[in-house]
Amino acid sequence: MTVVAGCDVGSLTSKTVIMRSGRILGNAIIKSKPNPVESAQTVMQAALAACGINMADILCCIGTGYGRNNIPFVSDVKSEISCHGKGAQWLLPSARTVIDIGGQDCKTIRIDNAGQVVRFAANDKCASGTGRFLEVMSGVLDISVDELGNLSARATAPVTLASNCTVWAQADVIKFVNSGCPLADIGAGINTAMAKRVAILANSVKPESDIIMTGGVAKNKGVVSTLEKLLGHQIKKSRKADPQIAGAIGAALFALETINSR
Amino acid sequence: MRPELMQYNYDWMMAKTLEAAARFPLGTPTETRLALKYMPYYQSIADTFYTAGDPGMQLLNLLSEYYTNILKAHESGKKIAATTFCQSPAIFYAMDVVPVTFEVLTALGGLVWKRGLFDYMDYCCEIGMTETSCSSQRGAMGAYLAGLGEEIDFVVCDTPGVCDTNANAFSFAAAYLDKPFFQLNYPSSLGDARSEQYHLDDYKALVSFLENHTGQKLDYDRLASILTAVEEQDNLIAELEDMFMLEPVPLPPIFNLALYTGRFTFCGHPAFTRLLTSMRDWAWKRAKQGCSGLKSGQENLRVYMCYIDHYTVDMNFWNYLDERGIANVGSILTRNFRDFNTYTREFEGAGYSLDVSSKDAMLNSIAQLNSRLPMVRSIRGPYDQPNMWLEETLAITKLCRARCVIYNGTPGCRNTWGMVKPFAREIENQGYPVHIMYGDAFDDRVESWESTRERLDEFFQVRGLL
């Protein structure tokens, strides 16, 4: 039995997936610690515990994410973009476009039927359009990011935000809150602003169906539904696993390939 | 861009909207009032036009005629030129070419359509333009790049002075659509013999470009008659601009829009003469009664907009000025540097004159006219040089007795954003409070109108202006 692992040390969360013969054996997600080495070890231990095995059982582990070069126990590293492409294709074999909204940036990736990246775009702009944008905003409204996602549905007149800069958008949100504007309209405004920025990025790679969204924001109904409108494509979900771990899954799949090629 | 938007023809929709708007008040007052109920969002905008009386109506007619011309251009065998606001359309009318002035159309889109032309703006970024590119072009231009307007036959723009980002939008459009491109280029200097010669040489190049792509020679009799019309329009504009010096200013804020839109869409065309005449008569009536052009009739403050004066969707900036009783004595866009204008006399070599006595005289006239259009005239060179931005701003501020100066632009205006901080400092040193607006005149997603308004109120209050 070949047991492989993928370890994705992101700026906000770290994930590990352990796979055996193409199936997920177990996984773990933790909030990243200031020190990536620590994050990697903790999340790996958690995943090992979850499947009741130990490090020795892992034949190969591939690392990815911002901290990928600080992970002690990996045999190789891959970029998040390749890993997300690979992982998304495993989650949804019909996927040809992946929209991944991470904590610090946002990527749209077009892949072929093998999960190989054909083309990608990532936002280098100001951080609006990233997961952090939603976190900061929901912080102002003091609700959870998930609640934020549900607001759009209840909105009657969504507000327009200065969506090009997180700090200014935040100032706007506070202003709207202070002017007694309904929470739902503000929330919808935030989700729409977010979706519009993601749409520009997505359209720049000429998205093809099926589209799958990975990363935490995929859980935000408001953003997803607006994004579907803007792209004119339905955004498919995968029930196979939490889309947040797509990067780690991809890394694990690369680990498997490494072994097979040995 | 939202897929469903790809189903609608942009210029057709604009033409029909404006046509309807122009017909609207032809009904009885009651009918109009009742009908307005059914378009709540547009009430304030429509109102701004209708309350401007006949000039407002003339403006609506002019705009709808403009779009109709674009729609009819090809079927009537005319070519369409995509062009910029600092390119006098007179030459196009002389060559029987229909100009599509992206910037003016973007500004209009913001007034006529709820949420403006943001989808087209974003479309430009989706096909490769930078997000930081000039929003004033990206708006309407996006529609044409997406194939939602009449096909563009060639592209004519100005460089530099008009911001690089503006010129760059046109060269992008030309390359993207694979259409012929011409840039009317200017040196950093103005008023000296060498620069004037360059204007003429380059303008001759423009004429032969147009002759090549329209397949017809420039008809100088026709040019003469158009320049004669421009002569008349210049006189009317001069009259109106002198009225900016009256206290109170008899012109309502929307007249600035009329001056700017008219000049850049219909210079030398009868429609603009009609509009100007109507504006002049309307304003004189007000002037004679010594009352202000503002709704309230009460003028509390006079401001000079040292750059542009329109602000994104809904006309909310003009309405804001109106509510606060603030007279806007014009902007860089509304200034016409004809030699006989009062403020033009303030500086050597700043103005142009018209001479239709010979072909060369005509060519030179229109070349010099074009080189005195907004931005390409006064921000072509270092702002503190003779004839440039600082001199122009101070001269007009003094003449019109404005009490403060406001900068309003777009992040795309590299040219002014590169110097506005030291520029503002020097104006402050001359004793005029300056407020720099950080928003985007075409896109309130850069700074929301709410924040913009708050900053303006704060400025007027803290600096003791209101």
Next chain:
Amino acid sequence: MIVAGCDIGSLTAKAILLENDEIISSAVIRTKSRPAASAREVIQTALMRAGSKLEDIACLVGTGYGRNQIPAVDRVESEISCHAKGAHHLMPTVRMVIDIGGQDAKAMRIEEGGAVAQYRYNDKCASGTGRFLEIMAEALEIPLAEMGAIADQATEKLVITSQCVIFAETEVISLVNAGKQTADILNALHRAMAKRVAALARSIGVAQDVVMTGGVAKNKGIYTALGKALNLKIKSLNGNDPQLIGALGAALCAREHADNG
């Protein structure tokens, strides 16, 4: 006669009660998502400490982001005017006030009489705000209040350049990943922020005496870094809480207003 000033900022809400020029009580609380609630609570706290009731307040002036939502507010004033007024009241020799608030940084030049001669806000995306420090504190997992103290122990000189708060955060994270010391990172953050704010002040011409207002002024790290950047001594508001200056200014407006009936 008691008058009150209430300053509802983006991060904190403050209230001050004045009885003929004497500050009889004050309060600072963390803002709630509803400014009206914040206002009610902070004013109540201040009243309680003074042992008086809402009815005793002859005039209440509000300022800050939430100024229009303060219940029973008699009038509102811009933050600029209030900070200037408050600072000038405590120190008539003040000619420049630098206020670093939650959302923005402002520099004001003050005339002898206390009127605002000129003022300027930080540029878009410039990372010189209280919120900036908050996000950095979160990223480094240290309490906001200890930032200054920790930064003092810096040994290595690091550079942080990003103007975007969120990208600066990425920079900080990568510095952490590179094994840099928290103290050194904080020190770099403070210097970066101080430099930007100093540039803001210079843009309208620095004039002494200079004071700092707003919550961030309590951060010793910024306070000293800014002094260095401007290369002058930033005067301390002789013992008064810089965070309360906005509210104080509002209260002073309230008194004037009450006096003029």
Next chain:
Amino acid sequence: MQAFLNAANQIENHAIKAWKQRGKMIVGYTCSHMPPEILHAAGILPVRLRGIQTEGMEIGDAYFGPFICSFPKCLLQQAGMGQYAFLDGVVIIPGCDAMRRLDECWRKAGNDHENILPGWFDYLDVPHKSEGHGLRWYQRELRNFLTRIEQYFGVTVTDDALHESIDTYNRGRQLLQSLLEFRKLDNTVVSGHDVFAASVAASVLPREEFNRQIEKWLTELAIKKPLAGNTKRLMVVGSISDEIDLFHLIESESQALVVAENLCFGVRQAGGQIATNGDPITALASHYLTTSVCPRMFGKYKERLALLKETIARYQVQGVILQNIRFCDLHGSENGLFERDLEAIGIPCLRIEREYGPLTETGRIKLRIDAFLENID
């Protein structure tokens, strides 16, 4: 090579110090449309202005607005920090709006900060057109420019002197060209980082020294073993860059090799020979105005695309990195067109928008480059 690294890594390099010690004049300039030969012929050291090693932007941001590219801001920042105290003069060229406003911003900063303004502050008005009257204008500009130099620095510049300078610069262009030949090899002996360092050095070193150094280096390269590693051949184009660290970042972990670039600094100075007979100004004018590959020459996209395709073929480029500094719309938007037209003929492209200056975004940029490389086959 060491001399090049030294010159590329600091503003006031060893040669500049030495030059100053000999009490000779130095003039800085801001754009590749400026013929350094003219200054050279006047016995002045022409130095291309750079913004490397900035540690903040407070001076740059005090004069430039927030929506301005960080390159001119860094130049002003360094000037304000006294890094350009060695300049006796500076020439501002309206390359783009951001760069032309360095004129006002630097002069105004000169009122606020002591002795940061060189004694001679000049403006060379380069037109956006290279045809007929455009070229005539530029020729006149150069003649007037020469006169102003002669007046201010009290020198006379003969045509012979100009011809000599052109000859010296031709030599350098030739040598750079032979350096590029090494890049064409299947398993090349020279890294993009080193070539770029050399071409940056070419714009700040006295030409004679540059020629000596590169001759020496070329002989070393002739016997050098090929670089290790199975690497992908990349080209870098777009906004101005003189940051050799950027090349280091791209080539680190020896997965990629930059075999070509088209950047304002860089090998644009290679090749092209200028006539050393006839009227020197006319010859210089046609070379420096017409051989431009910068989008500031509006309406010449097709020429630039053709050049790009040619280079890609000649150097067997496998992927193109299209980078632009944020707010540099001229390059940024043209990159969008390049991407469309290159991907259409099967050449992978990577667009990056970045800040100029200290490479703080290393993480973000590296992520994109890694992914790009992983997917070039």
